[in-house]
Amino acid sequence: MAEIKLVPKGKIGITVEAEVIRPDVFAGLPKEEIEALHVWQGPRELPLSEFFEVEVRAGETPVDTKIIIDGDVSRVKRIGQGMKSGKIEILGNVGMHLGAEMAGGSIFVQGSAGSWTGMEMKGGLLQIAGDAGDHVGSAYRGSWRGMTGGQIQIEGNAQSQLGGGLVGGSIIVAGNVENFCGIRQSGGLILVKGNAVRGLGAEMAGGIIAIFGEIKQFCPGFIDAGREENPKVGELQLEGKFNKFTGDFALSKNPKGLLYCREV
C-alpha cells in the first residue's frame, strides 16, 4: 500500500475547503501534482502546498492508496468528500463535511470530527475515535434523503440531528446524542449507547433506532409495541431487555419506524 502523508504547515485562518484530499484523486500522482491540486480558502483558490507538506510513496490505484494527515485539520473541510475507495487516516481533529457523499473506502479519525460528517454517505466506513458535531450522516439542508449506505462509528458523543433523513446504512454512537437524532428517518439503523435529549425519531417513517441510555423528552407520536429480550436489529445482536415502540404517528397514519429503548 502506498502512503501519502500530509503535514499541516501551521494554523489556518479562514477555513479551507479541500475536497481534493481523497485517495482516488491522489492515486498515481507525483508529489508536485498533488501539491498543485487546488483548494478553496474563502474566495481564493490556492494550491494544496500552501497548507500542507506533502510526502509521497505513491500508489498506482486508489484502492492501494492511503492518505495520512499528521496533525490538526479542524479548519479543513470536505476531506474525503465523494471518495470511492482507498483509506484516509487523520491523526488529529478534522473539520466539517468529512466523508460527505463518500461511496466506498474508509476514513479513520483519531480526534474529533465536525458537523456534517458522512452527510448523504452512500457506502464505506467512517470511524471517529473522538466526538462528532451536528448532522452526522444526515441529509443536506432542504432534503429528506440522508445517508443511504455504509457505516459510521463514533466512540465519543455526537450532537444534534444525527442520521437526519437516514435511508440506509448504520450509525453507531458509543456516547450520547443531543436533539432530533434520526429525524425523518425512513430506513437504516441508529444505535446510541448513551443518552438522548429530545426529539429522538421525530417524524420517523421507517428504519430502526436503538438506545441504551435515557431519553430526556420522549416523542409523543410513538406507541408501545411490547417488550423484547436480546433483539436482533439489522446485523446487530443487542443484549438486555428492551421496550419497543412504533412511530412517528405525528407524520403519518401508518409509520414503520421502530424504536428500541433498553430498560435501565
Add this chain to the structure above:
Amino acid sequence: MAANSVKTNTVKTNPTNLMIIKNGYVFDPLNAINGEVKDIFIKDGKVVSGLSGPETRDATVIDARGKTVMPGGVDSHSHVAGAKVNAGRLMRPEDHYRSVRKKTDLTHSGSGYTVPSVYKQGYDYAAMGYTTVFEAAMPPLEARHTHEEMRSTPILDMGAYMVLGNNWFVMRYLKEGDIEKAAAYVAWMMRTHKAYGIKCVNPAGVENWGWAKNVRSLDEPNMHFEVTSREIIRGLAEVNEMLGLPMSLHLHANNLGHPGNWEVARDSLMITSALDPKSKTDLEWAETKESARRKQTVYLAHAQFSAYGGSSWRDFCSGAPELTKYINQVDNVVIDSGSVPFGPATAMTGDGPAIHDLYTLTGQKWSNCDIEMECGSGVISLAYFKSSPVHSIMWAVGLEVLLLVDDPWKTIMTTDHPNGGIFTQYPQLITWLMSKKARDDTAKECHKWAYEKSSLGGVDREMSLYEIAILTRANSARTIGMSYRKGHLGLGADGDVTIYDLDPTKLNVNDSKNLISRLSRPDYTIKDGQIVARQGEVVAVPEGRRYYCQPYVDETVEKEMMADVKDWFKYYTVGFANYPVPEKYLKNPVAIPVNMPLEAVARR
C-alpha cells in the same frame, strides 16, 4: 462547472458591430427558408441584405459551413423572475448546492438546478442558444420584484405576462357587464406594472381558494363575485382584442393537473373562437415572407397539464388525442407543451389549489401565498420518475400534444420551466420529437403505462429541423407578437442567431447522445450581432431589453375606472402611491404603445 475559458476564445468581436455568417444551412420558417445554404449579414445589431466592400473587410466573419443556422431561441413561457421563483430558490437549498457555477472574469457565480439564480439562468439560456425569454406569471403586487429580477438577468431580452384571471376589479366589471371599464382597468394596470401580456390562471377558481374552495367547471359562479370561469375567459379575451395587444390571452385552464381535464381545456379554447385577433400596435415590422402576425385568440399554457383522461389516478390516461383533435380543427388556438422530460422539478404557479393538490399527493414541502385582491400562488418541490405510472403518462402526453397537432404553427415546445422540467432539458425534448427510436428507447425504460395509456407508441411522426425551428423560435415569437423583430432572420430583424454544430445533410436523428450535446452547446449564440456564447461558454454579457405594453383608452372611461380603483384601494395593504412600478426598475425598457392613436374601445 464553467471553466475560465473566456480568455482562450479567439473570435474577435468587431466594435463596428458588423457580422457575416457564411455558408450555413439556414432554417428560418417565417421566411420559408428550409435548410438553404445562405449568408446572413448583420449591421448594428440588425439583419441586413448585405454589407459594402469596406464593411465586409471590417466584419466579424463566422464560417458556418456544414452547420445549422437558426434565429435565436425564443421561450414564450418560463418561470424565471419574481416572488414565486424566489420562493422556490429559498425553500430548496438542496437544489442549489450540487449545481454551482464558478465565477469567471466575465460572469457572476451562481447556483441552482431547477430554480437557478438569475445570473445562472441568463447564462444557461444564452449558452443553449436562447436570446429571448418571457416570464409566464407576474402578479401585479409582485411586479416590482419581477422587474428587479429581470433587471438582474444578463443577456436575455425579457417581458412578463400579468396575472389577471382572479383580479377583483376585473371580476367586478365582468359581473357588471362593463367591458369598457374592464378594458380601461387592464390598460391602466399594464402601464402601471410594465406588463407585456394578459395571463389568466384558473379563472374564478383561485379566488375561491381564498376560502379553501375551487371551481370544477366553466359555468360555476365563484363566491362573492358570482362570476364564472367562462365569463372571465371571454371577458379578458375580448379586452385583449379591444385593446389590440401584441399577444393573445394566455390561459392556464381550470382543473389543471386533474384526471379527465381535457374536456375543460377544450371547452375553454372554444370560448374565444368567435373573436378576431387584432393587434393595434404601431411598430416597425422586420420583413418576413410568411405572415408574422398572430392568428390565435387564445394561447393555452402547458397543454400537457390540461390533457388528461380518466376519472381518477387509478384509470388515469392521456387525453391528448381528444384535445388535439379539437386544436386540429380550428385556427385560433396556439398551445405550449409544458412537457415532462423526467428528473427533479419545482412546480410553481399562480394556481394555489393545484399546488395543494400536489402536496396531498406527494407529501413534499410546499408553500402557498394569497396575493390580496389579485391572485394566489404556490410552490412545491417535485421529481418525475420513469418508474412512476402517472409520470410516465405525463411524459407521453407532453410529447403527444406536440406530435398530434398537425400544424406546427399551433404549437410551442416548453417544459413550463421549472414545472414539467428544466429549460436545460430542451435538447432532450427535441431528440424525442425528432426520433421515434428515441421515444421507443425511453418508453422501454418507463412504466408500461407510458405507451399503454397514451397514443404515443403509435405515432410515427418525426419532426424536421425546420419544424423544431418553428416550435422553439418562429412560432413562440409570432404567438406573443414579438415576431416584429424576433424569431426570424428577415431584413430588419434583431441579429439574434444560433449556430449549431449539426450538419443537416448528415444528421442521424437516432444518435440522441450526439444530438443532445450539439443542441445543448451551440457553436455560437449571437445576440444583436454580438457573440455572447461559444460552445456552451458565455463570452460576452450585454444587457437585454425589457418589453412591455402601454395600452390606452379614452380618458372618460379611464376616469370613471380610476374612481372605482381608488375607492377599493382601501382593501390593499399598500398605499396607492407605492403601487406602480416606475420605469427606472427596467433596464433598457422598450415600451410598445397599444391603441395609439386612440380608437374608442367598445364591444364590436
